[in-house]
Amino acid sequence: MDCYEMGDTLHGSKIYAEARKVDGPRVIVKTGRHRAQSITLIENAKAVIVKKLKYAHKDEDNSEKIPDGANTML
Numbered sequence: 001m002d003c004y005e006m007g008d009t010l011h012g013s014k015i016y017a018e019a020r021k022v023d024g025p026r027v028i029v030k031t032g033r034h035r036a037q038s039i040t041l042i043e044n045a046k047a048v049i050v051k052k053l054k055y056a057h058k059d060e061d062n063s064e065k066i067p068d069g070a071n072t073m074l
Contacts (some may be wrong), residue, residue, distance in 0.1 A: 012049035019045035 003010060019041035028038045041047070 010047055010049055011053065012051060013053050014051035015047055016050050017041055017047040019043060
């Protein structure tokens, strides 16, 4: 999957990034007391996923693939 358009995102456990200029880091608020850092890469920015997520959200389309008897266990 190539990410070249505005709005395209990368989501991974570990992402390597490089750019000519970096704006940040800034502390941002996540849920509850959890916090994270945010940076903006400027001029000729490149990012690569080094380690993929261990757990990922399943697509909502997968609900059609669940057998009928499996929903009763929930």
